[in-house]
Amino acid sequence: xxxxxxxxxxxxxxxxxxxxxxxxxxxxxxxxxxxxxxxxxxxxxxxxxxxxxxxxxxxxxxxxxxxxxxxxxxxxxxxxxxxxxxxxxxxxxxxxxxxxxxxxxxxxxxxxxxxxxxxxxxxxxxxxxxxxxxxxxxxxxxxxxxxxxxxxxxxxxxxxxxxxxxxxxxxxxxxxxxxxxxxxxxxxxxxxxxxxxxxxxxxxxxxxxxxxxxxxxxxxxxxxxxxxxxxxxxxxxxxxxxxxxxxxxxxxxxxxxxxxxxxxxxxxxxxxxxxxxxxxxxxxxxxxxxxxxxxxxxxxxxxx
Amino acid sequence: xxxxxxxxxxxxxxxxxxxxxxxxxxxxxxxxxxxxxxxxxxxxxxxxxxxxxxxxxxxxxxxxxxxxxxxxxxxxxxxxxxxxxxxxxxxxxxxxxxxxxxxxxxxxxxxxxxxxxxxxxxxxxxxxxxxxxxxxxxxxxxxxxxxxxxxxxxxxxxxxxxxxxxxxxxxxxxxxxxxxxxxxxxxxxxxxxxxxxxxxxxxxxxxxxxxxxxxxxxxxxxxxxxxxxxxxxxxxxxxxxxxxxxxxxxxxxxxxxxxxxxxxxxxxxxxxxxxxxxxxxxxxxxxxxxxxxxxxxxxxxxxxxxxxxxxxxxxxxxxxxxxxxxxxxxxxxxxxxxxxxxxxxxxxxxxxxxxxxxxxxxxxxxxxxxxxxxxxxxxxxxxxxxxxxxxxxxxxxxxxxxxxxxxxxxxxx
Numbered sequence: 086x087x088x089x090x091x092x093x094x095x096x097x098x099x100x101x102x103x104x105x106x107x108x109x110x111x112x113x114x115x116x117x118x119x120x121x122x123x124x125x126x127x128x129x130x131x132x133x134x135x136x137x138x139x140x141x142x143x144x145x146x147x148x149x150x151x152x153x154x155x156x157x158x159x160x161x162x163x164x165x166x167x168x169x170x171x172x173x174x175x176x177x178x179x180x181x182x183x184x185x186x187x188x189x190x191x192x193x194x195x196x197x198x199x200x201x202x203x204x205x206x207x208x209x210x211x212x213x214x215x216x217x218x219x220x221x222x223x224x225x226x227x228x229x230x231x232x233x234x235x236x237x238x239x240x241x242x243x244x245x246x247x248x249x250x251x252x253x254x255x256x257x258x259x260x261x262x263x264x265x266x267x268x269x270x271x272x273x274x275x276x277x278x279x280x281x282x283x284x285x286x287x288x289x290x291x292x293x294x295x296x297x298x299x300x301x302x303x304x305x306x307x308x309x310x311x312x313x314x315x316x317x318x319x320x321x322x323x324x325x326x327x328x329x330x331x332x333x334x335x336x337x338x339x340x341x342x343x344x345x346x347x348x349x350x351x352x353x354x355x356x357x358x359x360x361x362x363x364x365x366x367x368x369x370x371x372x373x374x375x376x377x378x379x380x381x382x383x384x385x386x387x388x389x
Numbered sequence: 390x391x392x393x394x395x396x397x398x399x400x401x402x403x404x405x406x407x408x409x410x411x412x413x414x415x416x417x418x419x420x421x422x423x424x425x426x427x428x429x430x431x432x433x434x435x436x437x438x439x440x441x442x443x444x445x446x447x448x449x450x451x452x453x454x455x456x457x458x459x460x461x462x463x464x465x466x467x468x469x470x471x472x473x474x475x476x477x478x479x480x481x482x483x484x485x486x487x488x489x490x491x492x493x494x495x496x497x498x499x500x501x502x503x504x505x506x507x508x509x510x511x512x513x514x515x516x517x518x519x520x521x522x523x524x525x526x527x528x529x530x531x532x533x534x535x536x537x538x539x540x541x542x543x544x545x546x547x548x549x550x551x552x553x554x555x556x557x558x559x560x561x562x563x564x565x566x567x568x569x570x571x572x573x574x575x576x577x578x579x580x581x582x583x584x585x586x587x588x589x590x591x592x593x594x595x596x597x598x599x600x601x602x603x604x605x606x607x608x609x610x611x612x613x614x615x616x617x618x619x620x621x622x623x624x625x626x627x628x629x630x631x632x633x634x635x636x637x638x639x640x641x642x643x644x645x646x647x648x649x650x651x652x653x654x655x656x657x658x659x660x661x662x663x664x665x666x667x668x669x670x671x672x673x674x675x676x677x678x679x680x681x682x683x684x685x686x687x688x689x690x691x692x693x694x695x696x697x698x699x700x701x702x703x704x705x706x707x708x709x710x711x712x713x714x715x716x717x718x719x720x721x722x723x724x725x726x727x728x729x730x731x732x733x734x735x736x737x738x739x740x741x742x743x744x745x746x747x748x749x750x751x752x753x754x755x756x757x758x759x760x761x762x763x764x765x766x767x768x769x770x771x772x773x774x775x776x777x778x779x780x781x782x783x784x785x786x787x788x789x790x791x792x793x794x795x796x797x798x799x800x801x802x
């Protein structure tokens with residue numbers, strides 16, 4: 086028994102040192118005024134950092150921007166991922182290739198993706214080249230305050246769709262093929278099968294995707310850091326980027342920690358709501374989903 | 390668990406020892422190790438350090454390259470952890486915060502003899518005390534596309550020297566073709582805006598703070614006039630980030646752009662057909678103002694928590710010498726030696742474009758070293774961004790900046 090726990094020891098220690106300790110330290114720090122350059126002047130301020138954040142227009146602006154990003158990317162990512170998964174499941178040939186191709190962006194670092202999109206969005210970039218070819222004027226994707234955030238959102242959707250599509254595809258593969266055949270024999274059309282059989286079956290996966298994407302979207306930072314640094318006119322100032330600026334440019338580490346915990350609280354509430362939704366879902370999440378997507382054909386599964 | 394526990398225990402003991410030993414080894418027998426963090430590529434700095442090792446066999450330099458993207462965070466984290474490097478290259482925009490927080494040691498009395506030998510002390514001094522040693526100085530000058538000038542009938546041999554001539558050339562080049570723009574104006578990156586606007590204001594006699602550093606002078610007739618002139622260039626300009634402006638200039642799409650010496654190395658390689666000239670910034674009038682520019686500096690500072698302060702100072706004094714700083718400029722082409730003697734270096738005789746930057750440095754102005762500079766800079770940049778995006782007219786943006794900076798200065802620290 087002790088041997089089994091010994092196996093967990095390295096991971097536990099790693100988690101404690103690099104996960105739990107910083108998490109708790111940040112919580113403690115959020116009640117202090119702390120300048121990392123002068124740690125000797127650190128002093129207790131109680132809930133002042135939280136009060137300051139809640140009274141700060143910059144915090145609410147960053148929260149609105151972040152919420153806009155989440156609300157804007159989530160449905161688009163979900164719908165596209167579902168459609169891609171449906172198309173992939175219908176492929177008779179080359180499914181492995183297309184599955185790998187669609188998953189490819191998920192294997193890239195977000196920094197790399199952002200740099201690629203930076204040149205795509207450039208004034209002389211590929212996108213404007215196409216627009217000019219069609220007779221349209223060039224668009225200032227990242228310089229126009231109205232377009233900068235939607236441009237980042239579009240990039241984020243592109244980068245995420247493949248990963249979530251594979252998760253949904255894995256969910257579809259768990260649907261017994263007999264169920265589908267029975268539906269077809271009963272004369273159900275493809276759209277009705279999709280709506281009445283497949284969709285309810287993959288609902289837990291969809292909820293899982295929603296949850297994962299929500300958490301990830303609230304943490305958006307790298308894209309903003311590489312592409313716009315919160316501009317222009319603060320149109321892409323997200324909560325985590327605001328937090329980063331307070332910590333590393335203004336050296337207000339205590340305040341930045343308070344912002345981080347407000348974000349954690351917000352995401353936590355949303356996570357709880359989504360867990361309730363998942364619990365209400367009629368179908369249990371299959372044990373092998375999403376990490377074991379492909380069950381060999383001919384075993385009565387994997388036909389959706 | 391029995392005997393199976395031993396390898397696990399051994400592994401953790403080994404790890405603990407390894408972690409503990411990382412703090413050792415700073416002082417071998419008879420040799421002092423100086424940890425030096427800097428931004429130049431290692432192949433560029435290493436020959437200089439080899440020379441130092443030869444001259445100072447008792448000091449070994451452990452050099453590490455910081456990146457412009459994350460160097461600041463790394464320095465902050467190291468200071469916060471109580472393990473700063475012994476000697477560190479610090480950019481002039483980061484320096485005021487460190488000085489204000491008393492993070493750097495006061496070097497005034499140890500480096501008095503260096504005063505006449507180096508330029509750029511303004512960026513390292515606060516209330517008359519020096520908290521770092523200027524090492525390399527940076528500035529920006531005007532790049533001009535000679536072919537585009539010729540194309541609109543303006544001789545590049547007589548580049549514009551005044552605002553009026555400059556604006557006329559910008560307008561004419563912009564009108565020369567649908568894909569051409571007269572000027573590259575920074576937008577979409579708030580953090581650099583004041584560096585591009587203030588040269589016009591400084592050249593016009595304007596400034597940010599008064600000489601006592603206690604009052605804002607942002608809302609002055611000189612600054613308003615300069616911002617109005619700067620914004621008058623907007624209809625004929627390409628608005629983009631610096632790297633995109635540099636690229637557009639490389640492709641021959643813009644007539645003028647303000648950029649640093651790094652373009653001098655890049656342009657002949659990436660655009661061998663491009664004929665360009667580097668000129669001084671335009672001044673308000675023939676007999677009025679100066680061709681001012683932004684002056685930045687890379688200074689060498691020693692943190693309060695540094696272990697080997699004396700050896701670090703020895704290294705700093707060595708690095709700032711003209712004969713040691715000049716090879717670094719030749720290797721990197723980013724910033725010029727602060728050593729006054731470097732102006733006379735024969736390198737500049739054979740590299741006239743580089744020499745323009747050296748001349749530009751004579752009239753370049755550094756932002757004030759003020760404890761609240763980060764906030765002052767942020768206010769300036771945000772108001773300038775509003776003006777560039779047409780949200781506020783020039784005088785309203787500067788009045789607002791003035792009020793906000795004034796309020797900030799009154800709140801103290």
